[in-house]
Amino acid sequence: MSHSEPMIRFTDVEKNYGKTVCLDHLDFSVAPGEFVTLIGPSGSGKTTILRMLMTLERVDSGTIEVGGEYLSHERRKDKLVPASEAHFRRMRSQIGMVFQQFNLFPNMSVLGNITMGPIRSLGTDQEKAKERGMELLELVGLTDKAKARPTELSGGQQQRVAIARALAMEPKVLLLDEVTSALDPELVTGVLKLLADIAASTDITFLCVTHEMRFARTVSDRVLMFDQGRVVESGPPEQLFTEPANQRTRQFIDAVLAAD
Template sequence: MIVFDGVEKRFGDHVVLRDLDFTVAAGEHVCLIGPSGSGKTTILRLLMTLEKVDAGTIRVGGQCLSHMERKGALVPADEKHCREVRRRIGMVFQQFNLFPNMTVRGNLIEAPTRVLGLSADEANARAVELLELVGLAEKIDAHPTQLSGGQQQRVAIARALAMRPDVLLLDEVTSALDPELVAGVLNLLRDLGSSTDITFLCVTHEMGFARDFSDRVLMFDAGQVIEDAPPSKLFTEPDHQRTKDFLHAVIDRT
């Protein structure tokens, strides 16, 4: 479902991702772990086309996201091409990013009506269904400012699902939450993972979640994958000393 092939991303002289190769199969749950600044969030930003690659290619569902074909050659993708491929991808951000001037209902129906072309009735029915799924049906006419952080993050997850994505990207979705709200959001994601065939790519510092949720865990350091293994192996018998040091530091701190 996701293929990074020789991807490089630079900001000035700083190389954030270096000759990066990895794949995520359809329906797979993959968590990215590693120290801050190792390039994990940049991967999600490239998939959302918030950043552009400096070298290499990215494919989503067999379609090239970073480039398009023109006269038999691959050239950097234009915005129209990116928008078409990106429709298959949903993202939940750290800071919720809900539209404060809209109700919860408005947040959930805006993109499906404008981008997917759903009727208002269809979008509204989908919004009700998703809010029931995340346990917030009674908040459909509330504004984001009337919700707790955990509730806002649940709405953000529902909004991403409203676009019926094949791929859902999660960027540290519990980092802005009070500790007592974290478990509820992570349990919701576990439920979604077990009840849908969505492909999940998650950046997280929640090692328990990565252990329970993932089919594979990728350890990043200095813009490269240094270890790729099932959680049962990576969290008990990692091969790389850098992985051992990182897990020791993170698990001891928590």
């Protein structure tokens, strides 16, 4: 992939659930290393986009590309056909995700949660995986919790472990799905600062769904406003939050900020 090509590209993507239109001929792209945040009301299609990138949902029509390769399809005898499970597995290895819920394995240590993926999926040597795991625990400020069980940690600490676990897989793309929604308010700032530091110090491409408007404004390179399965406005955060061009964007931002 050349640096000028998008890291993520949706082209004319449709997704319907029965008669409900979720994504409506969606077109958008994310450049390599860019931090893009998706905002918009519940049901506008934001989380479905992340689920499609994780191959948890399939497109009804259109195509998705990651790193210059088709995610939703593959080429066979010069024809574009729906992707096989083997193709999905290979493409999935480039993509990490941090969920609303931490999804840590309670019967494993913190370090074990971080090293299991690289050892099993990437074939990383056990000692190298542990060494990298400790480096990541240092990054997230939890070296003293390596032997602890997830149940012994606070919600903020568990989310930090989940972030370290995602980074251990060396993803090209990191998806963030409302990563602070399950946290107590006093823990939110620390987790968001950690993500901002990671975004600033790596070349990972981020795609983030959040209702934390201050975080979106501070960290994002670009913000996309979604409504009814389409992008209704896209722009740098300062422009979009201070002088939105679209009336729907203005209504949404005013409503969210008023609720804070």
